[in-house]
Amino acid sequence: MNYWVRVSLQITFLWIIYELGNLFIGLTNIPIPGNVLGMVLLFVLLFTGIIPIAWVEEAADLLLKHLAFFFIPIAVGLMEWVGLFRTSGVQLLVVIVLGAAVCILVTGLVAQILASKRSAKGGI
Amino acid sequence: MNLLIVLFTIAITIAAYAFSRFLSKRFPHPLVNVVFLSTALIIIVLLISGISFEQYQPGLNLMTFLLGPATAALAIPLYRNREVLIKNFIPIVAGIVVGASANMITTVLTAKLLGLSKVTVVSLAPKSVTVPIAVSISKILNGDPSLTSVFVIATGILGTVLTPVLLNLFKVTNPLARGIAYGTTAHGQGTATALLEGPIQGSMSGVAMGLAAIYTSFVAPLLVRILIG
Numbered sequence: 606m607n608y609w610v611r612v613s614l615q616i617t618f619l620w621i622i623y624e625l626g627n628l629f630i631g632l633t634n635i636p637i638p639g640n641v642l643g644m645v646l647l648f649v650l651l652f653t654g655i656i657p658i659a660w661v662e663e664a665a666d667l668l669l670k671h672l673a674f675f676f677i678p679i680a681v682g683l684m685e686w687v688g689l690f691r692t693s694g695v696q697l698l699v700v701i702v703l704g705a706a707v708c709i710l711v712t713g714l715v716a717q718i719l720a721s722k723r724s725a726k727g728g729i
Numbered sequence: 730m731n732l733l734i735v736l737f738t739i740a741i742t743i744a745a746y747a748f749s750r751f752l753s754k755r756f757p758h759p760l761v762n763v764v765f766l767s768t769a770l771i772i773i774v775l776l777i778s779g780i781s782f783e784q785y786q787p788g789l790n791l792m793t794f795l796l797g798p799a800t801a802a803l804a805i806p807l808y809r810n811r812e813v814l815i816k817n818f819i820p821i822v823a824g825i826v827v828g829a830s831a832n833m834i835t836t837v838l839t840a841k842l843l844g845l846s847k848v849t850v851v852s853l854a855p856k857s858v859t860v861p862i863a864v865s866i867s868k869i870l871n872g873d874p875s876l877t878s879v880f881v882i883a884t885g886i887l888g889t890v891l892t893p894v895l896l897n898l899f900k901v902t903n904p905l906a907r908g909i910a911y912g913t914t915a916h917g918q919g920t921a922t923a924l925l926e927g928p929i930q931g932s933m934s935g936v937a938m939g940l941a942a943i944y945t946s947f948v949a950p951l952l953v954r955i956l957i958g
Contacts, residue, residue, distance in 0.1 A: 616798055619799075619801050619802055620797065620798040622798075622801045623797040623798050623800065623801045624797075626801070627797075636869050636950040637869075637947060638862060638866060638868075638946050639797075639865070640796075640797055640800035640801060640861060640862060640865055641862055641865070641942065641943055643797070643801035644800060644801050644802075644803050644804045644807075644862075644942075644943070645804070645943060646801075647801050647802075647805075648804040648807055648808055651804065651805075651808045652808060652811060658805070658808065661802065661805065664798075664802070665802035665804075665805040666805070668795060668798060668799035668802045669802055669803070669805070669806070672799055672860075672917070673746070673750075673763050673764050673767075674742075674743075674792075675792065675793055675795055675796040675799055675861070676764065676793070676796065676860040676861060676864070676878055677742060677745070677746055677764055677767045677768055678742055678785070678788070678789040678792045679789070679793060679860070679864060679874055679875055679878045680875060680878045680882065681742075681768055681771050681772060681782065681785060681789070681875070682782060682789075682874065682875025682876075683768060683772065683875050683876075683878075683879050684772045684775065684776070684782050685782050685875065686873070686879075689849065689876075693843075693845055693849070696840075696843040696844070696845055697845070697849075697880070697883075699839065699843065700836055700839045700840045700843065700845070700853055701836075701853075701856065701880060701883050701884050701887055702887055702891070703835055703836070703839050704832050704833075704835050704836035704839070704853075704856065704857070704884070705832070705857070705884055705887055705888040705891055705914050705915070706891060706895060707831050707832055707835040708828050708829065708831060708832035708857055708888075708910075708913060708914040709828075709888065709891060709892050709895045709896065709910050710899055710910075711827055711828045711831040711832075712824045712825065712827070712828025712829075712910045712913045712914065712937075713828075713895075713896050713899070713901035713907060713909070713910035714899065714901060715820075715823055715824045715827045715828065716821065716823070716824030716903070716905065716906035716909040716910065717901050717902075717903045717905075717906035719819055719820035719823050719824070720817065720820040720903050720905045720906055721903060
């Protein structure tokens with residue numbers, strides 16, 4: 606089968622999984638994004654061996670390689686928010702740097718303490 | 730002609746992306762960011778040619794059509810790293826849960842304290858999560874997707890620069906812990922940098938990025954409601 610035919614079929618399959626996630630959210634009204642549920646569903650299907658990775662691999666690699674392209678148009682909406690960055694640019698920078706710094710340290714330290722405990726017992 | 734405008738907006742988006750991708754490969758640096766460069770180029774062209782964001786919207790809808798399946802595809806790197814994930818389940822999950830929660834609490838409270846508007850505060854909440862999922866979380870929180878996407882990219886750039894500095898300063902030397910910190914804080918951009926540090930850092934970052942996105946999407950609505958009422 607031609608590469609592009611396979612990729613198109615695989616994208617269709619990924620799209621069905623994504624829509625199943627949305628469908629479930631629509632039926633249950635849980636406040637979780639449908640795409641996250643689609644991702645979890647695909648992981649479970651792969652992990653349990655219900656579908657082989659070859660069914661989605663080529664399309665997944667192609668889409669992930671160009672993932673940035675799909676959200677650039679969303680970022681263009683920034684042109685409607687120029688005023689906010691003019692009036693609150695410094696505050697936004699403070700929030701982003703502080704949040705990131707806390708996240709880096711807390712995540713790194715917690716993971717390191719737990720990982721070294723395990724490796725002392727012969728883990729990793 | 731509406732169709733012409735749609736075709737034009739799609740063409741400039743693809744051209745800006747291709748050009749920025751070329752530049753970022755040629756000059757690899759966190760500040761030479763594909764999304765920031767492309768977005769700036771596109772906005773400049775739109776302003777010069779007098780096209781409003783409203784007129785850009787139909788092209789946007791066409792171009793983001795594949796974002797849903799692409800997000801589901803994020804399960805693939807997670808699946809490929811399943812063995813590392815199972816082996817180090819506790820440090821990975823604990824690091825992400827504590828770190829991502831601390832991040833959201835700090836972010837929301839600081840933003841509120843600095844007097845930012847409610848839309849801005851909730852749009853900031855998922856800023857450490859990969860864009861497609863952060864944007865969906867933002868919609869659930871009644872935030873603005875465009876604002877969130879920009880905050881996410883800014884976090885990716887600043888996080889990528891800050892992570893090695895802070896980790897070295899606080900003597901986090903374990904490659905596993907370093908990778909988890911990269912992925913939980915700076916999503917895909919952090920993962921790209923973690924990969925340059927080493928293969929363990931890279932795969933841990935990839936796993937952390939996926940799991941942090943899932944965790945944040947479950948917890949953010951509840952946490953934001955508690956924090957801003």
